[in-house]
Amino acid sequence: MTAFTFATQRLPATAEVLRQEVRDFLAEEQAAGRFQPVCDAWLGSFDPDFSQRLGARGYIGMTWPKTYGGHGRSALERYVVLEELLAAGAPVAAHWIADRQMGPLILRHGSEAQKQRYLPEMARGSAYWAIGMSEPGAGSDLSAVRSKLEPDGDGWRLTGQKIWSSGAHDCHYMMALVRSGPPGDSRHEGLTNVIVDLRAPGVTIRPIRLLDGGHHFNEVFFDDVFIPADQVVGEVGDGWRQVTEELAYERSGPERFLTTFPLLRAVVERARTLADPYLHREVALLVSELAALRELSISIAGMLERGANPVVEAALVKDAGTQFERKVTEIAERMACQMPSTASADGFSVWLAQSIYHGPGFTLRGGTNEILRGIVARGLGLR
């Protein structure tokens, strides 16, 4: 049985110094009225100016080598910065995907030219990337991807469609997992990651509106889009291995349990004013669950720091973390004295409304909880 291991991981003293720096920066930004805390800010709050200010402070691409615009810091230092940004509900969506998974993917598998071209602008917070995995017939079963890559002279032609592409309408590039050959017996062969310039001829981006009318999701159509040969990442046909690694980055961070943190903070504050021992017990349980999740998550950051690929551990924490986020919303709903509204002057009401609107996606995006449990079961040797 391949059990998973969560070794206790301490944060270094340098990380705590950094934490104070980030807190001071965020306090200044808020005092200057440059952002309002938001639940689910890491996917929904897109603010290029804020991302560029973070980039200028060295808070993006923190672990990447300095030669590519990074800052050579540890995964644990990066963890602390993420934790503070998420706890503050800061508008980090513009650069989040590039920093979290596309930069590390290019660093690991990209060509030297790709590293030099893409990483510095990502680290400056000025280049935004979309994830091009899901398709109408390929969600949990990513190997069913059908967008087709065919050779054409010096490069390739891409035809097909992606769906649920978060923020693609505001992004410069998409990392698209596409079919370059037959799936083979494993169904994992013949897949390739390509960099698609979202302004290239033949790319059409159409919104899928949210229930509240917001524009977050897109359908992205590729109609005979030319993909230069140098925009293939790594080897043709190596897409499955790359995407598996990428998903470990996508699933392993503290955003998988801190999405509703601004609401949790308001829940604790409101609970203090209520003489309700049953509620106090529920809120205390929530906070202790958060403390346990955080320990597990910091342990994963330590694994990343040591160069490991904690696929099973990340699946476990994402499953538990997103269930925790739902619980925060449920308890807040029971405490609400009025209908939650994003237009309210009361923070509790706004954050609750945001958590209710966005909540259904927490346990779906980045791999559904059923799929994550399957990964954990396989890690335990149960399937």
Ligand SMILES: Cc1cc2nc3c(=O)[nH]c(=O)nc-3n(C[C@H](O)[C@H](O)[C@H](O)COP(=O)(O)OP(=O)(O)OC[C@H]3O[C@@H](n4cnc5c(N)ncnc54)[C@H](O)[C@@H]3O)c2cc1C
């Ligand atoms: C907020 C949000 C943002 C997203 N952003 C992006 C993005 O930027 N880029 C992108 O590519 N995708 C994105 N997605 C899509 C997301 O990755 C998919 O929704 C997810 O992988 C599930 O795929 P699906 O929606 O096709 O559901 P399906 O795969 O059709 O699953 C439907 C249901 O069946 C269950 N199920 C499926 N297969 C199994 C199985 N083998 N065992 C047990 N149960 C199973 C699932 O758990 C789920 O409950 C986003 C989704 C959300 C909600």
